[in-house]
Amino acid sequence: MRIDVVIELIIPDNTAFTVLTALRHLGYAELQAVDRAEHIILTTDENAQPSELVAHLAQAEVVFNPNKHRLSYSVENGATSTEPAELEALVSDKDEDNSRLVRLLTTTFGVSGVRDIERAVGWRLRDTHGPASRERLEWACRELLANRISQRYDIRPRPHAASVRETAAAPTKGGR
């Protein structure tokens, strides 16, 4: 099973603002907003419970800081929205090795059931016409968001995600 954990800042995102400015300078004058999120894509044991696992991941506070992040997740082949989905560009390194992170989470923090982790940065752009088109996202990836030699990108509909706070096992700051 694959679980896409999405971590977004709840404080101002300086990187997204820099990208907004840079893409405008590069010719995308009608660009109005840039949203960025880190994606932690977990490959898990088949019998893993997504809500419990994600709650445990959040509680570990290795990739997630409740003081500055919002966390949501979606399960591959899980529920999808019936509304037309907004497109997002996922940018990831071609050579990545997250084995140390897997070991840290599974051994030190006891987040069991995680076999592998892929990481990516998700970008969503909105201009005066609404969510950016596939062509615009591809242009932004080629121009700035992805290095064609060391990274890859994938343009895809944004999956419907559940907030970790919707789950019964969600950690609360007061319990720490």
Add this chain to the structure above:
Amino acid sequence: MSQPRVAVLVFPGTNSEEETVDACRDAGMDARPILWSEPPADLRSYQAYVIPGGFAYEDRVRAGAIAAKSKSVDVVREEAARGKFVLGLCNGAQVVAEVGLLGDIAIARNLPSGHFQCRIVDIQLSSPPKCCVFTAAMAPGTVLKMAMAHGEGRFTGTPALFDRLEREGRIAFRFKDRAPNGAMHDAAGITNDRGNVLALMPHPERVAWNFNLTFARPPSRREDPRSPSHSHEIFRSMAASLA
């Protein structure tokens, strides 16, 4: 005879411009820091450019990615195509790679560590000195101590490209021991095909004087602490090539 004029580019987040300017001046060059906000066209009057280390634009998106899109770097790229010298040090090397001055080479996140690594390393000249203007005055096989301090310093590209770099003598510097950052062919510094551009990940300017190396190179304690160290040879070679 007038000294060669060298522009040391400064972006928001650059943090090594002062020692870079000093190292260039000690080698006999007229080096000046040039801010990102100054008119880019003014850069054309300089004979050489150094893009120093630091975290330009806070390494947002990728190290060097935003600075590589600046008007100043556009000018540097055009002047490099005319044969002027460009030295990129650490973050400057990342900018040089991002802007495409090295060809199809990227500088990516350190592997397998995956994190920032900071240490004094031995770097060996691994191509014929004359292949690059920044090594032309060095003895073959020279070993220099430099300060490695980066989280994204892994030179990468296709295996075929790196085989070609080896044949063409473009891997100017190599980590003497295995590259801690996982760089292909243990590359620490790569030149362009004309040898007028060098992207060097470790910092020579941070250990350019003997007092910088009193712990890492004990023999330097017997020398004048204010004198340039052997790592200064890169700047001396640059000055000699500009003369």
